[in-house]
Amino acid sequence: MPSVTLTVNGKTHTVEVEGRTLLVELLREKLGLTGTHVGCDTSQCGACVVHLNGTSVKSCTTLALQADGASVVTIEGLAAADGTLHPMQEAFRENHALQCGFCTPGMVMSAIDLVMSHPQGLSESDIRHGLEGNLCRCTGYHNIVKAVAAAWPVMHGRELAPAE
Amino acid sequence: MYDFAYEKPTALAAAVSALTTDDEAKALAGGQTFIPVLKQRLNKPTKVVDLSSLGLSGITVTPSTVTIGAMTTHGDVANSVDVQKAIPALANLASMIGDWQVRHRGTIGGSLANNDPSACYPSALLALGGTVTTDRRTIAADDYFQGMFTTALEPGEIITSVTFPVPERAAYQKFRNPASRYAMVGVFVAKFASGVRVAITGAAQGGVFRHAAFEAALSANFLVDAIAGITTPADDLNSDIHASAAYRAHLIGVMTKRAIAAA
Numbered sequence: 335m336p337s338v339t340l341t342v343n344g345k346t347h348t349v350e351v352e353g354r355t356l357l358v359e360l361l362r363e364k365l366g367l368t369g370t371h372v373g374c375d376t377s378q379c380g381a382c383v384v385h386l387n388g389t390s391v392k393s394c395t396t397l398a399l400q401a402d403g404a405s406v407v408t409i410e411g412l413a414a415a416d417g418t419l420h421p422m423q424e425a426f427r428e429n430h431a432l433q434c435g436f437c438t439p440g441m442v443m444s445a446i447d448l449v450m451s452h453p454q455g456l457s458e459s460d461i462r463h464g465l466e467g468n469l470c471r472c473t474g475y476h477n478i479v480k481a482v483a484a485a486w487p488v489m490h491g492r493e494l495a496p497a498e
Numbered sequence: 499m500y501d502f503a504y505e506k507p508t509a510l511a512a513a514v515s516a517l518t519t520d521d522e523a524k525a526l527a528g529g530q531t532f533i534p535v536l537k538q539r540l541n542k543p544t545k546v547v548d549l550s551s552l553g554l555s556g557i558t559v560t561p562s563t564v565t566i567g568a569m570t571t572h573g574d575v576a577n578s579v580d581v582q583k584a585i586p587a588l589a590n591l592a593s594m595i596g597d598w599q600v601r602h603r604g605t606i607g608g609s610l611a612n613n614d615p616s617a618c619y620p621s622a623l624l625a626l627g628g629t630v631t632t633d634r635r636t637i638a639a640d641d642y643f644q645g646m647f648t649t650a651l652e653p654g655e656i657i658t659s660v661t662f663p664v665p666e667r668a669a670y671q672k673f674r675n676p677a678s679r680y681a682m683v684g685v686f687v688a689k690f691a692s693g694v695r696v697a698i699t700g701a702a703q704g705g706v707f708r709h710a711a712f713e714a715a716l717s718a719n720f721l722v723d724a725i726a727g728i729t730t731p732a733d734d735l736n737s738d739i740h741a742s743a744a745y746r747a748h749l750i751g752v753m754t755k756r757a758i759a760a761a
């Protein structure tokens with residue numbers, strides 16, 4: 335059986351997998367990291383989004399073997415050791431950006447990538463388009479958009495420059 | 499998903515040989531089409547050959563051409579300042595494919611090899627009159643597309659890069675299916691000194707096609723009004739739960755007018 339060596343949330347693992355093992359199966363079933371969800375089998379819902387070498391990807395549409403040598407961050411890797419939430423998690427909590435919570439891990443991982451890759455700022459429309467790959471059946475998205483906007487200044491350590 | 503062997507060669511020749519010595523072996527690029535297909539058990543490869551370590555990504559721009567490596571992601575094309583300057587319509591097209599996470603993995607080579615009748619890139623390649631470079635030859639756009647999910651690629655042939663001539667003006671307009679994000683109708687219009695080319699995706703049963711009547715009218719006069727009287731026959735267009743053939747025929751006119759206005 336082939337094996338894959340990768341770093342997940344800072345810890346290195348070597349795991350035996352099959353060719354067909356998906357990254358999300360490796361995370362959930364082999365490493366017990368069940369925070370990453372599976373909501374569809376059509377690569378559309380985004381419940382499975384993780385960071386692969388710093389960018390957000392759908393872990394249900396990535397083979398475990400494609401992640402050999404990579405660094406992966408999942409929802410479990412965000413909070414500090416003492417339990418302090420990541421600013422994006424805190425913003426979701428503050429803004430009531432979740433109801434059932436099923437979409438939340440993927441939503442948070444996508445949102446962090448979106449904020450970090452937009453140092454010049456994010457408009458409401460940028461946020462809505464940036465989260466097109468994440469479906470939520472509960473919230474109506476509005477509070478999620480508010481949470482992402484609220485997390486931007488915290489994550490960048492400065493206020494957004496006013497639009498010209 | 500059925501199981502398969504996985505290989506990640508580091509040289510093009512090794513990848514070609516892995517694919518040609520076993521006719522049940524399949525190439526893997528970004529996996530954004532192929533992995534969903536495998537999940538649905540629509541394909542049963544013995545071996546999956548990952549193309550990601552062959553050095554096939556990157557963008558080269560000259561005053562007259564844009565060349566994009568097969569493994570370059572949609573996100574990298576969308577964000578490339580060089581592509582945005584040389585052929586803004588191409589960067590814009592890439593920025594509208596799927597969603598952000600799909601664009602982080604999906605590649606131009608995978609999209610063109612797959613030739614989904616609703617995919618975006620085929621319309622750019624055909625309208626710009628580009629060429630596909632493979633491990634063994636170059637193929638002109640007009641010879642490349644051979645019906646939906648069918649191309650001139652031979653078994654085991656690997657796309658290495660795609661070259662687009664820089665047009666005077668161009669635009670892509672997509673009426674997207676809000677659920678799948680693919681084109682229900684997508685129109686790529688490109689104006690060159692030698693004339694205008696118009697390619698339509700998402701609409702026809704045979705996949706992407708050139709619209710001869712629009713091209714003739716627009717080559718004479720590149721204005722929205724030039725195509726006002728031209729209707730598109732619905733005979734060979736797709737009818738499905740998303741849109742009837744007649745509606746798609748109508749959308750072809752509307753999206754082409756928008757593309758001319760945006761070019």
Ligand SMILES: Cc1cc2nc3c(=O)[nH]c(=O)nc-3n(C[C@H](O)[C@H](O)[C@H](O)COP(=O)(O)OP(=O)(O)OC[C@H]3O[C@@H](n4cnc5c(N)ncnc54)[C@H](O)[C@@H]3O)c2cc1C
Pocket residue numbers: 376377378524525526527528529530531532533549568569594595596597600603604605606607608609611612614616617618619655656657658678679680681
């Ligand atoms: C939710 C979602 C939405 C999408 N929306 C759109 C959209 O709006 N517009 C659009 O155009 N596409 C869309 N796509 C498809 C996406 O663009 C895919 O990335 C693309 O079609 C395939 O590229 P890939 O790199 O993922 O290829 P893969 O899935 O890895 O491969 C696809 C096929 O091409 C072959 N192949 C791959 N690379 C090569 C190569 N270099 N040489 C020869 N053969 C090769 C493979 O063997 C396979 O048969 C969407 C996909 C998803 C999941």
Ligand code: FES
Pocket residue numbers: 371372373374375376377378379380381382383392393394395
């Ligand atoms: S589980 Fe739905 S996109 Fe991955």
Ligand code: FES
Pocket residue numbers: 431432433434435436437438469470471472473
């Ligand atoms: S909170 Fe229930 S799906 Fe988003």
